[in-house]
Amino acid sequence: MGTANVRAIKDMGSDINNPYFVHNELKIFTIFDVPHLLKCFRNLFRKYNILLPTVTVATQQQLMQARWSDIKIAYEQDKKNPLIFRSLHKLKDFYLYPVGQTAMKVKVAAQTLSRTVSVYLYNLVQQNILPPRSLATATFIQEMDELFDSLNASARVAPDGKPFKCIVSEESGHTSFWEDAFRRVNQYKFIRSIEIAGTSVSNYSNSSAFAVDIANAVEIGSLQTLSVAYVSGFIIKKLFSNFVCDRCSYILSSDDTEPCNQFISSKEFSNSKNKLFYPSKQFVIAVGIGITVLENKLPIICEKNNLQDVATNLLNQEIDFSFITCEEHFYFLKDFLLKSICRIGIPWYCTRLVRNLRSEASRQMSARTKRKILHK
Ligand SMILES: [Zn+2]
Numbered sequence: 001m002g003t004a005n006v007r008a009i010k011d012m013g014s015d016i017n018n019p020y021f022v023h024n025e026l027k028i029f030t031i032f033d034v035p036h037l038l039k040c041f042r043n044l045f046r047k048y049n050i051l052l053p054t055v056t057v058a059t060q061q062q063l064m065q066a067r068w069s070d071i072k073i074a075y076e077q078d079k080k081n082p083l084i085f086r087s088l089h090k091l092k093d094f095y096l097y098p099v100g101q102t103a104m105k106v107k108v109a110a111q112t113l114s115r116t117v118s119v120y121l122y123n124l125v126q127q128n129i130l131p132p133r134s135l136a137t138a139t140f141i142q143e144m145d146e147l148f149d150s151l152n153a154s155a156r157v158a159p160d161g162k163p164f165k166c167i168v169s170e171e172s173g174h175t176s177f178w179e180d181a182f183r184r185v186n187q188y189k190f191i192r193s194i195e196i197a198g199t200s201v202s203n204y205s206n207s208s209a210f211a212v213d214i215a216n217a218v219e220i221g222s223l224q225t226l227s228v229a230y231v232s233g234f235i236i237k238k239l240f241s242n243f244v245c246d247r248c249s250y251i252l253s254s255d256d257t258e259p260c261n262q263f264i265s266s267k268e269f270s271n272s273k274n275k276l277f278y279p280s281k282q283f284v285i286a287v288g289i290g291i292t293v294l295e296n297k298l299p300i301i302c303e304k305n306n307l308q309d310v311a312t313n314l315l316n317q318e319i320d321f322s323f324i325t326c327e328e329h330f331y332f333l334k335d336f337l338l339k340s341i342c343r344i345g346i347p348w349y350c351t352r353l354v355r356n357l358r359s360e361a362s363r364q365m366s367a368r369t370k371r372k373i374l375h376k
Contacts, residue, residue, distance in 0.1 A: 006032075034151045035106040041144060042098075042109040043325055044190065052136050053187035065133060065191070066140035071112065072096055074121055077129060087120045099322045100330050110148065115162075118142040147181055150174055211318070214288040218281055221260040228288040229260040232279035235287065235340045239333075240277070247326040248333060254280040282323035290341035291348075293318045298349045311346065312338050 012021040014030040021028055050066040075096060078088040090111045094102050102108055111117075121138035124130040150164035158166035168174045218225045236252050254261070261278045279287075297314055304310050315338050324333050 031151070034148065035110075038113065038144070038148050039103070039106065039109045039327070042113060043103070043327075045113075045140075046325065048190040048192055050136075050140055051189035051191060052140060053184055064136045066137040067134075070121060070130060070134045070137040071117060071141075073130060074117065074124055077124060078120065087123075088117060090114075090116070097322050099324065103325065103327050103330070113141050113144040113148070115142060115145045118145060143181070143184065146177075147185075150177060150181075210292055211285075211289050211320075214292065215285045218260045218284050218288060225260045225284065225288060228291065229279055229284045231291075231344060232284045232287040233261075233277040235337070235344075236279055236283070237277040238340070239336055245326060245329055248324075248329050251324060251326060252280055252283045252333075254278050260284050280323075286319050286321070286323070286337060287341060289319050290315050290337070291345050294341065294345035294349060298346070302349075307346065308342055311342050315341060 009021075009030045009032075012030075014021045019030050021030065045066070046068050049068075052064045052066060075088055075091055078086050078091075081087075083089065095108050095112050098105075098108055118138045118141040121130065121134055121141065125132060125134050125138065146164055149162055153165040153167060155166045158164065158172070164172070164174060164177055166172055214225070218228075239252070240249065255278050260281065293314055294311060297311070301307065301310050301314075319337075321330075321334050321337075324330050326333065
């Protein structure tokens with residue numbers, strides 16, 4: 001569902017409220033790439049809690065809030081069982097943190113937003129392992145699963161319990177189901193989930209200690225991270241000078257309210273309009289880890305001929321890129337980030353090395369002069 005396709009459909013006169021165009025007096029209905037829509041929805045759900053429309057408990061919004069984190073809890077709960085008793089045996093760890101190639105697999109999204117997961121969530125709520133609020137997650141996943149089935153079936157007759165997983169006909173009930181689904185989905189409200197938008201410290205919990213330290217330092221905006229944030233801002237400024245993507249911009253940038261961005265905001269020339277670039281926490285953490293890795297490893301690898309390649313490989317192992325959830329630009333961004341860190345980190349290290357060597361040389365020189373004067 002590239003922008004060109006979207007544009008083409010629009011140009012032919014199809015839009016959300018009237019999803020068709022007329023050709024030779026025939027109405028041709030248009031539909032976006034369904035598997036892709038499912039992946040997009042999964043990606044959104046990772047970032048946002050979703051308030052579902054409700055008829056019964058209008059006052060208690062919390063009750064209707066679907067959260068991605070419920071799936072994680074359910075998955076961890078299920079993992080405690082021996083494999084043969086597991087309900088969610090199709091899910092794997094990486095399904096919950098899909099990046100790059102896995103983020104593009106439809107199967108990963110379909111099995112995560114499946115009826116099995118929905119039913120399992122219902123059970124956990126019944127057993128008081130999850131709070132009643134998690135019913136919203138179960139309901140949301142069930143709706144997604146039904147919607148996907150209704151648009152992705154080839155069977156003439158629907159299988160038991162999956163009434164819309166069949167070809168569309170006048171009797172199949174699709175039309176009224178879609179009308180209802182259209183109304184409901186239209187009423188979804190997206191609320192940025194604190195878990196994802198906030199710290200990414202948890203992603204680094206299995207990683208080296210310094211990575212966790214950096215993530216924590218960025219979180220509170222401690223002094224040494226302010227300059228890293230500044231460098232990160234410089235990198236995204238370069239990136240967005242000839243590149244546009246809303247999703248990437250959402251992932252990489254934030255605003256002056258982040259603690260680590262205090263320094264950048266104090267450099268702002270006028271208060272009326274922010275001109276400098278504010279990096280997101282995840283991005284600052286990635287740059288911070290990258291620069292630290294270079295600092296630690298350059299003394300060992302600096303004499304290698306293919307220094308840039310060696311350094312890139314090292315960075316690749318240490319930086320967690322899972323925060324880049326733009327499918328389209330994952331590899332591009334990763335590559336850009338690795339190159340930028342090398343281009344900034346390596347000369348920076350060299351400059352300081354040379355400066356240190358110079359001051360060491362001048363110290364030795366003055367010691368020699370001193371010895372001469374004192375006739376020692
Ligand atoms: Zn992008």
